[in-house]
Amino acid sequence: MQVYKAFFRIIQKNRGQILIYLVVFMVLALLLTNAYNPPQDTDFTKTRVNIAFINEDDDSQLVAGLKNYLGEYANLVDLPDDSQKLQDALFFRQVVYILRVPEGFTTAMLNGQEIQLEKTIVPDSPSNIYMDLLINKYLNTAKTYITYLPELTQTELVSYLKTDLTKETEVTVISSVRHSDNAEKSGYYFNYLSYSLFAILILGVCSVMLVFNDTDLKRRNLCSPMRSATMNVQMIFGNISFAVLTWMVLISASFVMYGSYMFTSNGLLLLLNSFIFTLAALSISYLIGNLVKSRGAMSAVANVFALGTSFISGVFVPQELLGPNVLAIASFTPTYWYVKANNEIAAAANFNTDTLQSIFTSMVLVLAFGVAVLGVTLVLIKQRRVEG
Known part of the structure; x- marks a missing residue:
């Protein structure tokens, strides 16, 4: 498992940049929780x-x-x-x-x-x-x-x-479900999660790929007794492990802040949606890692891509406040569909066929983005290998 160990040694050396985005996310999450005011009771009351x-x-x-x-x-x-x-x-x-x-x-x-x-x-x-x-x-x-x-x-x-x-009829409104105050807060939390997750994965994967794509190192690896297939498997396993570990760290605070809500249907769907988005973000990060040529470009791409998609997809500005042209452009990014599914999950007091169909459609589209980008990346790597 030499390649796998080397993968995380490189991550360890770049932990400073990664921790910045992790701290930023945690601060945003805490500020959001403290500043959130639950919606006022909308029941009818007499006013003089x-x-x-x-x-x-x-x-x-x-x-x-x-x-x-x-x-x-x-x-x-x-x-x-x-x-x-x-x-x-x-x-x-x-x-x-x-x-x-x-x-x-x-x-x-x-x-x-x-x-x-x-x-x-x-x-x-x-x-x-x-x-x-x-x-x-x-x-x-x-x-x-x-x-x-x-x-x-x-x-x-x-x-x-x-x-x-003076005769009045008493009216009692009975609600079969109660929308938790944690619903909207958790929706914001997981929306912001996409920004930090994207940035961390891009920085981590790119830092590793910059090392392994170095021409001299690639030639040395080709001369080693380890088969290329074994190296590729360990590299894939390293990327997946890093992505899952990052996802687990980012979602961990949600269990502390929202407690038992994360084990409800809404909470579990939010976790599933964020995990699917993690796979798509990993695929895009792997493509970027095979394209960038310097550490300066790596940081620039991480900031532009993570921030850009977040701004136009509804992470920092709610989707209902964005213009139709902006949303049309954003629909070509997985972040848009991830945020759309989050908003629908957080807003649902109960789930019916139409609601679940819309949510899972968005999830499938996010996963499709990941698969499509991965396919492009594999073609690019194969073409470079043939040309080399």
Whole structure:
């Protein structure tokens, strides 16, 4: 196993550059975990908004009942009936809704005539819809009583309205699954993992290939008693061992930070996706290692390739924020499909056929990239051997 041992001796001598990317990844992962804020509860909750109620009609019991009803769901702000002051109140958000009851409202309602209330609102405020629903609910209920029980007095009408409108139905929302807070955090973690993994593999594999592709060393190896096939097998085994070891080191922190989540379906799929990406990244690194001719070029390629693919594929900037042209270019890199699968895994509260099909399609495409690049590399090595 002389070649295998020599492989890791070379890695050991280049550990400084490799450790830089490892430390950068760990720092990013820790900062991400500490800075992450879980999404707020999206359940519906009642919110009291500030409204102004201006009555130009008589102080009837029907109008008073409407005012009291709205007061149960909103804060009634006392404002003078002055257009300038009312506009200022809306502008400075002292109120978001001004309701004006026109003159003759009570008489028109009791006689079954159509009459419109006037409103002045803050544009595009969701509170407007809520207040409209409350007002329409009160008026429609009153209209129903007036239509079918016209003999009711205002006192009886307001009493019935108060009784009916205070009735509420309890609604319980039952969720069959609970999306863990670790889901989104782990998705970011494994997305960032691709950057460091790519850079480490390129640096490690290239540093070894630069040594073994040296002309004088190759000639000496050809004169050695060890068969070329044996040397190639040990070299392949060394590359795979280095890639798997790097993958294990990078994923190890996820078990510490996310604990039992990594043993769920989501966590295991993230691990599988990252392992497949490791094989593809190793294949690309092996190709680059057979192309670069100097240590300076090795560092440049590692930075450009790892950073470039990360920026356009959604590692540092979410894919949904990238333009279609950028994503079209990124789709020709395995990093894009790796990140796409990660995002789908992290977002899935449960898995169905369509979700799994999309995830495994992305994984297969990542693996296909690796196989295709490996094929190109083997052809390149064979051609060089024939020419040499």
